[in-house]
Amino acid sequence: MDRPADSFPVIRDVGLTGILVTFSDTLTEAANxxxxxxxxxxxxxxxxxxxxxxxxxxxxxLRFDPLTLExxxxxxxxxxxxxxxxxxxxxxxxxxxxxxxxxxxxxSYGPQFEExxxxxxxxxxxxxxxxxxxxxRVLTIGFAPGQPYMGQLGPEWDIxxxxxxxxxxxxxxxxxxxxxxxxxxxPAPTGWRHIGQTAFRCYRPGTPEPFPLTPGDEVTFRLIGPxxxxxxxxxxxxxxxxxxxEVLP
Amino acid sequence: MSRALVVRQAGPxxxxxxxxxxxxxxxxxxxxxxxxxxxxxEGAALLGQxxxxxxxxxxxxxxxxxxxxxxxxxxxxxxxxxxxxxxxPVAWNASHMLHRGQKLSIGGARTGSYGYLHxxxxxxxxxxxxxxxxxxxxxxxxxxxxxxxxxVGKDSxxxxxxxxxxxxxxxxxxxxxxVPSVQTARFAPEDLARFxxxxxxxxxxxxxxxxxxxxxxxxxxxxxQLSILxxxxxxxxxxxxxxxxPFVLLYECQTTxxxxxxxxxxxxxxxxxxxxxxxDPVRFRFVTREKAxxxxxxxxxxxxxxxxxxxxxIRDPRDIPDLLSYQLIGGVTAGDxxxxx
Numbered sequence: 001m002d003r004p005a006d007s008f009p010v011i012r013d014v015g016l017t018g019i020l021v022t023f024s025d026t027l028t029e030a031a032n033x034x035x036x037x038x039x040x041x042x043x044x045x046x047x048x049x050x051x052x053x054x055x056x057x058x059x060x061x062l063r064f065d066p067l068t069l070e071x072x073x074x075x076x077x078x079x080x081x082x083x084x085x086x087x088x089x090x091x092x093x094x095x096x097x098x099x100x101x102x103x104x105x106x107x108s109y110g111p112q113f114e115e116x117x118x119x120x121x122x123x124x125x126x127x128x129x130x131x132x133x134x135x136x137r138v139l140t141i142g143f144a145p146g147q148p149y150m151g152q153l154g155p156e157w158d159i160x161x162x163x164x165x166x167x168x169x170x171x172x173x174x175x176x177x178x179x180x181x182x183x184x185x186x187p188a189p190t191g192w193r194h195i196g197q198t199a200f201r202c203y204r205p206g207t208p209e210p211f212p213l214t215p216g217d218e219v220t221f222r223l224i225g226p227x228x229x230x231x232x233x234x235x236x237x238x239x240x241x242x243x244x245x246e247v248l249p
Numbered sequence: 250m251s252r253a254l255v256v257r258q259a260g261p262x263x264x265x266x267x268x269x270x271x272x273x274x275x276x277x278x279x280x281x282x283x284x285x286x287x288x289x290x291e292g293a294a295l296l297g298q299x300x301x302x303x304x305x306x307x308x309x310x311x312x313x314x315x316x317x318x319x320x321x322x323x324x325x326x327x328x329x330x331x332x333x334x335x336x337x338p339v340a341w342n343a344s345h346m347l348h349r350g351q352k353l354s355i356g357g358a359r360t361g362s363y364g365y366l367h368x369x370x371x372x373x374x375x376x377x378x379x380x381x382x383x384x385x386x387x388x389x390x391x392x393x394x395x396x397x398x399x400x401v402g403k404d405s406x407x408x409x410x411x412x413x414x415x416x417x418x419x420x421x422x423x424x425x426x427x428v429p430s431v432q433t434a435r436f437a438p439e440d441l442a443r444f445x446x447x448x449x450x451x452x453x454x455x456x457x458x459x460x461x462x463x464x465x466x467x468x469x470x471x472x473x474q475l476s477i478l479x480x481x482x483x484x485x486x487x488x489x490x491x492x493x494x495p496f497v498l499l500y501e502c503q504t505t506x507x508x509x510x511x512x513x514x515x516x517x518x519x520x521x522x523x524x525x526x527x528x529d530p531v532r533f534r535f536v537t538r539e540k541a542x543x544x545x546x547x548x549x550x551x552x553x554x555x556x557x558x559x560x561x562x563i564r565d566p567r568d569i570p571d572l573l574s575y576q577l578i579g580g581v582t583a584g585d586x587x588x589x590x
Contacts, residue, residue: 012431015485015513016541020431025478054275054481056505061274061481066542067549142277142479142505145387185277186388205377205389211276 009034009082011075016066021078022059023087027179029152031058032139034087036216041081041090049074055215056140057149095247098218101183101200102242103174104229105131109197112166116176116193119159130154131196131221136181138217144185146202146211150219151180161191169194172201172241199233199241212239218248252319254305254368256397257352262308263393265372266365268301270380274481274504281384281501284363284457284523287552288327291416292367294555295324295344297407302371303381305393307364308457311355312395314366316347321401322369322410323347328361328420328524343413343562361420361524370402386458386501412559419521422451422529426536426544427512430486435471436511444469444511445534449495451525457501460522461494462531468493471509482506485514487533495533497522515541517548 008031009023021038024031032055039053039060049069054061064074105128106113117127130153138148153176161177166189169175173184174196182192185202204210224232224242232242256263268289269282283289283306293300305314311330324344325332332339332355339345341364347353358364374381374390383390393399433441443466452461469489471477482488484500488508497514499522512533514522525531536544 013428014430014481014483014510016428016515016538016545018483018513020480022480025476027478052272052274054504056481057478059480061483063271063274063483067546071538140505141275142481143503145273145278145389146276210378215275 009038009087011078011082013071014061017063019062019064019071019074019078020059021062021082024058027057027139027152029137030088032137033092034058034090035060036092037085037090038081038087040093041085042078045077045081047074047077056142092216096214096216096218098220098246098248099213100220100222100244101198102222102224102229102232103131103196103198104224104226105174105196107226109226109229110174110195112193113195116159116195119193120156122156128223130157132223135218135220138213138215138219139180140215141211141213144188144203146204146213147182147185148202148213148217148219149180149182153179153181155179159193162193163191165189165191166194170197172198174198197229199229199236200243201239201241204239207239252321252370252401253317254321254372254399254401255315255317256312256393256395256399257315258313259393259395259397260307260310260312261392262306262310263312264306264383264385265303265374265390265393265399266306266382267303267371267380269382269500270378270384273378277504278378278384278387278389279500279502279504280484281387281389281457282380282382283365284499285327285365285419285520287417287419287517287520288363288365289367290552290555291326291342291414292324292365294414294559295326295342295412296322296367296369296405297409297556297559298369298371298405300552302367302402303374304365304367304372305399307355307358307366309362310357311364311366312393314347314353314355316349316351316353317398318349320346320348322404322408323353324367325355325364326367326416327363327365328358330358330364331356340413340562342416344410346410358420358526360526362526363524368401369404369407373400373402384501386503411562413562414555414559420524422525422531423521424532424534425518425521426515426541427487427533428515428536428538428541430510430513431480432471432474432477432509433512435473435509436469436489437472440469441511441535444495445532447532449531449533451522451527451529451531452494453527455527457499459488459496459498459502460525461490461496463494469495469511471511474509477507477509479505479507482510483513485516485519486510487512487514499523515544517545
């Protein structure tokens with residue numbers, strides 16, 4: 001059940017077989033970090049009856065078998081684990097990657113880039129520099145297989161979603177809203193602004209690593225021109241789209 | 250030639266389904282799989298095979314299928330549909346032999362939404378992420394079309410057909426039991442009471458992702474609902490959407506959503522929602538966690554007992570031209586009873 005905001009983290013039921021541990025009702029870097037760390041800790045506990053764990057922006061979702069793991073026993077353990085550590089201060093899980101992904105901004109490959117820059121109160125040059133300098137985190141993955149919600153950008157990028165949907169942006173599109181960026185997994189409509197294009201593929205069916213990104217991974221962008229984007233698109237057989245990857249300590 | 254089931258004619262909503270692919274929520278893929286889990290288990294019991302084999306799910310209407318490369322044991326479950334083999338009517342909720350070259354013809358559903366065609370050995374389509382379930386929302390696989398040739402797995406060696414089992418009528422709506430979800434406490438007590446008292450009807454709008462419920466009365470809204478952060482959603486969750494109309498999520502839902510959730514349907518009763526047709530009556534009733542667990546335990550026991558519940562069709566169905574209608578009359582209930590299962 002909902003409780004006052006000052007009592008976060010809060011444990012709530014999601015039907016008979018789900019529990020949600022929420023660290024904040026607004027997106028903050030600390031709450032996202034806490035959720036990533038807490039999920040890793042639950043996984044490490046290996047409690048029998050916990051069937052699946054996943055993170056959203058500020059929560060950890062736990063699916064469990066209520067016939068194997070009694071609800072009250074489970075919530076008791078979760079409360080114990082919550083009290084055990086100062087979760088926003090816990091280091092992020094190990095094994096994360098730092099990605100550097102080529103992107104071409106503006107022009108025909110990012111038709112709403114200038115409009116997005118304007119909404120952020122930035123000149124196109126400053127907006128480019130801002131994206132080039134950003135080091136953001138895969139906050140969560142959702143909506144489509146492997147599709148990352150990355151953030152947070154600076155507060156100036158707190159630009160609203162559009163009221164009218166763009167009927168279709170292409171696979172690999174970089175779109176922006178509410179201090180976050182998404183690389184589209186496949187062509188889809190969106191209310192976010194289409195600011196650029198990558199050749200990065202978020203879901204690679206039939207490969208040993210179908211989902212290259214993991215929540216908690218970090219991402220930077222290398223700005224490229226449309227010609228280089230086209231060259232990468234033509235030559236890339238991996239789905240990386242020219243991205244480099246380094247394992248974070 | 251290896252055995253296959255060839256699709257000669259396909260209704261618009263035919264897809265291969267099994268128990269879905271649990272475990273990929275963190276990568277944005279919901280579990281998916283058969284809309285009526287019980288129907289999948291009933292087919293497996295009729296054929297004496299494991300419950301995780303893939304079958305063909307048929308939304309509203311079936312198609313024409315042919316056995317190629319050998320004879321196939323088949324079973325028909327879920328929403329009862331008109332079916333015939335080589336022109337002869339065959340019983341629903343039963344197993345049959347489809348001889349090599351014979352055509353199985355499956356028409357429209359008489360009640361309910363999703364019928365299932367199972368084959369001995371299961372449909373052996375190529376698994377993706379550990380499952381053969383087509384997941385259109387996630388872009389995994391596609392609907393079946395005329396001309397598709399579906400490989401069939403090795404049958405367990407049993408040759409038994411002509412078996413049937415009694416099934417609960419879950420094909421015309423009814424009362425489903427719910428427990429609280431994340432935002433239940435954000436709804437006013439009088440709205441929760443009204444939610445239980447309201448007679449909903451399954452709307453025209455609905456698919457494998459979820460179904461909308463229409464009703465007479467003011468919209469259902471939560472306090473501060475515009476401030477709700479997008480959060481993980483699960484099958485069974487009942488979202489109060491932008492216009493205040495309940496939308497019950499099914500197995501192929503998105504993985505995150507920002508609408509407040511007023512309640513969650515018990516897993517074992519979600520098939521009642523999936524099977525309801527547009528216009529069918531639906532009511533929701535809150536139960537305690539203790540009661541919900543008892544229902545859940547009983548449903549699990551029922552599934553486990555299915556293999557022992559099959560029995561021979563009493564008479565040769567080919568001797569009873571009106572068998573389908575005969576069975577249906579026997580199976581009809583009021584549709585809004587206290588206990589749908």
